[in-house]
Amino acid sequence: MAMAVAKRAVEVLIDEKMTENSAAMGDYLLPKLQAIESPIIKGARGRGLFNAIELHQGLAVDNFDLCKVMFKNGLITKDVKGNAIKLTPALNTPKSEIDEALEIIEKSIKELEIVNEQLTK
Numbered sequence: 001m002a003m004a005v006a007k008r009a010v011e012v013l014i015d016e017k018m019t020e021n022s023a024a025m026g027d028y029l030l031p032k033l034q035a036i037e038s039p040i041i042k043g044a045r046g047r048g049l050f051n052a053i054e055l056h057q058g059l060a061v062d063n064f065d066l067c068k069v070m071f072k073n074g075l076i077t078k079d080v081k082g083n084a085i086k087l088t089p090a091l092n093t094p095k096s097e098i099d100e101a102l103e104i105i106e107k108s109i110k111e112l113e114i115v116n117e118q119l120t121k
Helices: 002-015 018-034 063-072 095-120
Strands: 041-047 050-055 078-080 084-087
Touching: 002 018, 018 041, 018 050, 018 095, 050 063, 063 078, 063 084, 063 095
Parallel strands: none
Antiparallel strands: 041 050, 050 084, 078 084
16 A cells, blocks of 8 residues: 555656756756845755755844744744755645745845844844
8 A cells, every 4th residue: 555655656756747946946946046146145955946045143033933933924844954954845835835935935035134223123
């Protein structure tokens, strides 16, 4: 039974071209993440739809704070070791949802910049 489930899962990945979509949407997403200019963001990295945004060390805010702001704005992310957050949308995520996520990410970063400024005054 487990082999049948695994076989069907692989068939779905292939039939629905999920790996191709992941590569294409990742090629679209990563440059946009890397283009975000912010005093709190160190950079972005990733492959396919598995991406991370890294914050600078020594800020008054951290990666968990960014996750909380993004969650409040409608995007679920995960903080990871090294002051980064990971973005792992589904392999079949369409471009429209990537664009919506990018808007939330940029809005959230701007909000966190303001909090960081207020805490460092």
